Amino acid sequence: MEKEVKLMKGNEAIAEAVIRAGADGYFGYPITPQSEVIEYLMAEQPWERTGMVVLQAESEVAAINMVYGGAACGKRVMTSSSSPGISLKQEGLTYIAGAELPCLVMNCVRGGPGLGTIQPAQSDYFQTTKGGGHGDYRLIVLAPASVQEMSDFAELGFDLAFKYRNPVMILTDGIIGQMMEKVELKPQKARKTQEEIIKECPWATVGKPTTRERNIITSLDLVAANQEKFNIKLQAKYKEIQEKEVRYEAIKCDDADYILVAYGCSARLCMKAIDLLRANGIKVGLIRPITLFPFPSKILFELANRVKGFLAVELSAGQMVEDVELAVKNKVIVKHFGRMGGMIPSPEEIVEALEQKIIGGK
Secondary structure (H helix, E strand, O other): OOOEEEEEEHHHHHHHHHHHOOOOEEEEOOOOOOOHHHHHHHHHOHHHHOOOEEEEOOOHHHHHHHHHHHHHOOOOEEEEEOHHHHHHOHHHHHHHHHOOOOEEEEEEEEOOOOOOOOOEOOOOHHHHHOOOOOOOOOOEEEOOOOHHHHHHHHHHHHHHHHHHOOEEEEEEEHHHHHOEEEEEEOOOOOOOOHHHHHHHOOOOOOOOOOOOOOOOOOOOOOOHHHHHHHHHHHHHHHHHHHHHOOOEEEEOOOOOOEEEEOOHHHHHHHHHHHHHHHHOOOOEEEEEEOEEEOOOHHHHHHHOOOOOEEEEEOOOOOOHHHHHHHHHOOOOEEEEEOOOOOOOOOHHHHHHHHHHHHHOOO
16 A cells, blocks of 8 residues: 655644544634644544544533543543643542543643744643642653654554553654655555444443443542542553553664753754764764653653763753653753743854863863
8 A cells, every 4th residue: 555645834734633543522612723633623624534522622621521521431532732722621620530530631832831823832841740730640641743743643643642541742843843854655545434433442331231340430429438549540540551552762872971861852953963963973872752741750860871961952941851860860960941922042142051061071
């Protein structure tokens, strides 16, 4: 079969990939810089192609609760938004995590705090990887660095969500969402039939049962001992995710004296910075976390045994750098370099930051 390749924006690529992943529904609300997701879905009319439902809800709060309902039925459902909109979805996300339901969420991050700016940022890292809403819960977090990964992570996100019955967040940014690259699209997958859902998702609410006890989906348990038992179960699941689902890319780390750590668009900027540094005789590598939770702590700890320092590069005041510090365990110096509010650093600025903060020790 001939491969299907198109030139697409990141937001368009994930929208098309969601259709092809056999999604049952998308519920969203437009907000810059991710509005192309719902615009593309409306233009493509997947209800004609696969029967997929696409609905613009009256608000972000409504959208995430529609996702809750669809996920409770064992359906492959998704929503997307940008930073302030994701903030409004936090209560729904903690309910979904507390009900152990699978769903896919995309955050195309913009500068904050508050309404901030519509320019790219990575300042939602804490919100995304540490829970965001109330309670001891975690999201599985994927961080694409290309339009191709925006496409690929749609199916991967659904697979992980259903494997662990847990919400999955694709944490991207305005650069990856808006940039255009060629993307190889996967073949269309059929949506699950009701019979397949009943077989594969015995926990789902699929109507009045005839052969088993009814399923009740809720995140509420007023008996403290029961709620503690449930929380212990969740923590065991998150530990399993940390053991089995770590993903990262190591670039030119074998001979490196210094390591940059960056995800998303920052990782792409770092790749150019590495070329500039190596041209000057400074051996630098890059660890690009693909999963932000689970975070690739083990490889950073191993590298800390032989490198001289780490520089975390992110479009924030310094958030991921804390996970780098925890991973390295004070073995070597760890510093942060970032721009904020939608400002994008140049590779030359990253070079200067490494030379001053790590090599110069300032």
